[in-house]
Amino acid sequence: MYLFIFSLLLLVFQYVNSKNIIDKYEADIVKVKAKVAEKEQTIKTLEEQNFELSYFSIDRNEDAYNYFEALGYDTEQLIPAIVEGLYNMNDYEGEDHPMVPYVSTTDSKLLINKVRVMNHKWIVANFTDGALWGEIFLTYSIDENNDLKYKLVEYFLYPKLN
Structure with missing residues (x-):
């Protein structure tokens, strides 16, 4: 009986720990994707400005x-x-x-x-x-x-x- 309770507690601990790690990674991925999208928009804006500035070239x-x-x-x-x-x-x-x-x-x-x-x-x-x-x-x-x-x-x- 003790072995069953210990195994159950160990599984619950691993499940909660794994879930926290996965949630953290998913949050980090969302942040990185947002930064990448922002940087891509900045690059697009700079390319448009560069095109406009180099028009008379x-x-x-x-x-x-x-x-x-x-x-x-x-x-x-x-x-x-x-x-x-x-x-x-x-x-x-x-x-x-x-x-x-x-x-x-x-x-x-x-x-x-x-x-x-x-x-x-x-x-x-x-x-x-x-x-x-x-x-x-x-x-x-x-x-x-x-x-x-x-x-x-x-x-x-x-x-x-x-």
Whole structure:
């Protein structure tokens, strides 16, 4: 009789313990699934924002790629060359940057920091000397010698706030 009662108590203990463990695991699974769903929604939102932000970028402009390919250019090499051409202008002598129509207000040179090639004709870039910031709008073309030509169209300098 004692053995039966002891066995019954042991079975009840194991059943309750196992049920608690399973309930805890199920609750953890529900929490993890909720977090995964939340993260997936965040990823989807960020992908949509990224698509919207990159709308005016040559990477998303099939017509611009077709334009270059119709002229026989390899876009995988051309686009980085266009950007690199502007960055190479940061290595200049004197006070006048070849593209930026301002003079540095500090001891450092004006440098182009970020470049966005928008399509097969337009570029937007920002520049700074460490104290002042501005942006420039450029057009570019490729001449018959396959040389890149940049033309400054518009520019502005943010006012310095104290």
